[in-house]
Amino acid sequence: MAVRDEPLTRPRGAVHEWRGLAGLAFIGLLIGGALLGLVAEGARDPSGARDAFDPYLARVVRFTLLQAILSTLASVLPAIVVARALSRHGAFRGRGLLLRLFSVPLALPQIVAALGVLALFGRAGLLADLASASGLGHWPSIYGLSGILIAHAFFNVPLAARLLLQALDTIPADHWRLASQLGMAPWSTFGLIEWPAMRAALPGIAGLVFMLCVTSFTIVLTLGGGPAATTLEVAIYQALRFDFDPARALVLTALQLGLTIAIVWLLARLGADLAGETSIAVSRRRYAAIGGVETLFNAAVLMLALAFVGGPIAAIVAGGLEADLGRLIGEHAVRAALATSLVLAFVAAILCCLLTFGLVSGRKRLEARRRSSPAGLAERLMDSGTALVLVVPPIIIGAGWFLLLRLFADAFAFAPVMVVCVNAVMAIPFVVRAIRPAHDSAFDRHDRLCRQLGITGMARLRLVDWPVMRRPLATGFAFAMALSIGDLGVIALFGSEQVQTLPYLLLARMSSYRTADAAGIALILAVFCFLLIMLAERLGGEKR
Amino acid sequence: MSGAEIFDITIDKVRFSYDGAPMHFDATIAANAITALIGPSGSGKSTLLNLIAGFETPSQGRILFAGRDHTAVAPAERPVSMVFQENNLFAHLDVAANVGLGRSPSLKLDEADRDDISTALERVGLAGKDKRLPRELSGGERQRVALARVLVRNRPVLLLDEAFASLGPSLRRDMLDLVGELQRSRAMTVLMVTHDPADALRIAAHTIFLENGCVVASGDTATMLSGKAPAQVQRYLGGKVRDAGDTIARKET
CATH class of the missing domain: 1.10.8 (Helicase, Ruva Protein; domain 3)
Structure with a gap:
């Protein structure tokens, strides 16, 4: 096939690819800089790095994997029962509400959720009070493995249940009709129809949950409670912030990077979707008659799930309202932290939208240009490369840059830049979801017309792209801002008296046992996240 | 663009490949007239229009308007307007x-x-x-x-890519008549892709028949859509030839 390399008729395409290439360059620089920091540290002090391999390190790796495996089991096994109960009863009152509640944990900042879990299950929590009031005796501390498992389950049971429900909803209606015609008992229905559908989705879902738990930072930091329950990510933080042991940080970071790359490689083979998006399915008519015993069992399962997911959320609200909110809001530190959080999240969200728009439009243009020939490297990177940032957790990027920057300057001075850049890049996969479908379909409708009429450059942005993309971009912006405002990752490494965000301040108050303050700040933070997520859903939901 | 020029279109040994199907076009579209482009689906009708409009680039050959090579000219710079189906x-x-x-x-x-x-x-x-x-x-x-x-x-060439295919029969006839009027008043060179021979008979002086990415036959519409048409065209038209003949009869009365 004698196709010319560069079609002369499309000189304008190159401009748009530059937007995408600029996005790629930014991501590459961020990750590359972090890796450079690691290499520089390793070269500076190779013996220190060698010494960092000690029994403590082995224990940390072991615990990281152990808690991730147990968390995955604690999340996925209950989710199977919950998803099946939801699938069997497609139309009861409050089902939609329950599913909406299941989407709440994902919108909640991790540190807020950790606080909610403490407020409910902790030694000073509501359940402990109940237990002592009814004379049940000593309530155990949940700091350590148990607290980590509960918090991970709080996040991931609803996520896994929703994903499994999606799998169940793909079962054709004819199978249900057949099952009821053949008079299958619930157990055979499960074995012959429901389980095969769930089993196909299970490796991907379990893999996703495992990945989330292996890279979990905030939960382990706040609920781990000591060196016995420390994961790699938290150990990196401790090595940099408390022991100031760059050599150890280097080894930990390299290990964590290797671990996540291995897991992601495995996940890709299992076909997992790393951004973990679920859509709430419409209830469907089922043809099976469900017996009384099973209905009771399913009702109990769903009540338990409701209590488990709703409990910590209620505890956050109750604890926050008990706190002296008026004083808190009047406090200078809180107001400063809120302002810092809002500004940094705003800038991060803008940056994220710009980068994502560049990547999305660059990818689509490359795809449109190549026609039926296979995708090139740049296009593939703009496509799946955006999800690659999930491979390199914020703490790793933060740690790498921290090690690099301290060679030249005061690393803490770069806190705002680092928080903005890392949060912007971390939100890209989610914003891609918000804008890519709208962008690509608009591109298909408009591109020939624009080329025919010669609508290019700024005129195309103003007359064609902006009117169509305004809404999806606003959705993506609100999402990115919500993710960014609740994040305790890079700021944990770079935060200081001078630069504090709300989650950082919350962590500080928790560490100094000012529980009431922490509860109040958590509620404020949760409210902001919620408003943003609701805004995003409103903007994204209408007009479709 | 000066109106005095004769805007015929020359498709000079153009080669193009899409999804592995090689196409080879060689044709001249008469100036100041309406030409219909017919053929089975997948025969390359829309591709030919896209090549003329500049949305596709030939791997070989040239596209000329009024004798000037426009092969490397961007779509917006060509003397062409195109109307799509949607x-x-x-x-x-x-x-x-x-x-x-x-x-x-x-x-x-x-x-x-x-x-x-x-x-x-x-x-x-x-x-x-x-x-x-x-x-x-x-x-x-x-x-x-x-x-x-x-x-x-106000460009001298108009390309219609099944522009009226989704309209009902009477509305479609109105639109075709409108195109006919506009063509006469502006002396445009019009090339239209259509599925329906009746469209061609209604306004097109010339008809080109495509099959498997090649121009198989061309001529004046009345001949191309009658019993005197080449064998491939007759095979494609099948039962439609007689209907088309009826339309001619009606048109002539």
């Missing part, structure tokens, strides 16, 4: 803006431009509808807006 309008812009884009791609319009837009809308029978959004128009009206833009843009 998506001719920006859904978020009103009728006047959609037409105005034919005059200025950045929508910077002066008083004279606005007058031209009103005149064009009047000409296609949409007077007073300039503030409507595309979704408030019927399918036929939307294609009329596209034709108004063709008038405002």
Whole structure:
């Protein structure tokens, strides 16, 4: 096939690819800089790095994997029962509400959720009070493995249940009709129809949950409670912030990077979707008659799930309202932290939208240009490369840059830049979801017309792209801002008296046992996240 | 573009490959006339239009307008307007803006431009509808807006890619007649892809038949769509030839 390399008729395409290439360059620089920091540290002090391999390190790796495996089991096994109960009863009152509640944990900042879990299950929590009031005796501390498992389950049971429900909803209606015609008992229905559908989705879902738990930072930091329950990510933080042991940080970071790359490689083979998006399915008519015993069992399962997911959320609200909110809001530190959080999240969200728009439009243009020939490297990177940032957790990027920057300057001075850049890049996969479908379909409708009429450059942005993309971009912006405002990752490494965000301040108050303050700040933070997520859903939901 | 020129189109040994199907076009489209492009689906009709409009680039060969090579010229710089089957309008812009884009791609319009837009809308029978959004128009009206833009843009060549295929029979005849009138008044060179031989018989002086990415036959429409047509054309038309003959009979009375 004698196709010319560069079609002369499309000189304008190159401009748009530059937007995408600029996005790629930014991501590459961020990750590359972090890796450079690691290499520089390793070269500076190779013996220190060698010494960092000690029994403590082995224990940390072991615990990281152990808690991730147990968390995955604690999340996925209950989710199977919950998803099946939801699938069997497609139309009861409050089902939609329950599913909406299941989407709440994902919108909640991790540190807020950790606080909610403490407020409910902790030694000073509501359940402990109940237990002592009814004379049940000593309530155990949940700091350590148990607290980590509960918090991970709080996040991931609803996520896994929703994903499994999606799998169940793909079962054709004819199978249900057949099952009821053949008079299958619930157990055979499960074995012959429901389980095969769930089993196909299970490796991907379990893999996703495992990945989330292996890279979990905030939960382990706040609920781990000591060196016995420390994961790699938290150990990196401790090595940099408390022991100031760059050599150890280097080894930990390299290990964590290797671990996540291995897991992601495995996940890709299992076909997992790393951004973990679920859509709430419409209830469907089922043809099976469900017996009384099973209905009771399913009702109990769903009540338990409701209590488990709703409990910590209620505890956050109750604890926050008990706190002296008026004083808190009047406090200078809180107001400063809120302002810092809002500004940094705003800038991060803008940056994220710009980068994502560049990547999305660059990818689509490359795809449109190549026609039926296979995708090139740049296009593939703009496509799946955006999800690659999930491979390199914020703490790793933060740690790498921290090690690099301290060679030249005061690393803490770069806190705002680092928080903005890392949060912007971390939100890209989610914003891609918000804008890519709208962008690509608009591109298909408009591109020939624009080329025919010669609508290019700024005129195309103003007359064609902006009117169509305004809404999806606003959705993506609100999402990115919500993710960014609740994040305790890079700021944990770079935060200081001078630069504090709300989650950082919350962590500080928790560490100094000012529980009431922490509860109040958590509620404020949760409210902001919620408003943003609701805004995003409103903007994204209408007009479709 | 001076109106005095004779804008015939020469497709000079053009080779193109799409999804592994090689195409080879060689044809001349007569100036100041309507030519119909017929053939089975997948025969390359739309591809040929896209090559002429500049949306596709030949791997070999040349595309000439009035004898000048335009093979490497961007779509917007060619003496061509094209009307697609759908998506001719920006859904978020009103009728006047959609037409105005034919005059200025950045929508910077002066008083004279606005007058031209009103005149064009009047000409296609949409007077007073300039503030409507595309979704408030019927399918036929939307294609009329596209034709108004063709008038405002004032290029000598018009390509119609099954532009009226989704309209009902009587509406389609009206639109074809409108194209016929516009062609006569502007002395345009029109090339239209159609599935229906009756469309060709109604307004096209010439007809080109494509099969498997090649021009198989061409000639004046009455011959091409009659019993005297080459064998491949007869095979494609099948039962349609007689119907088409009836239409001729009616047209001639």
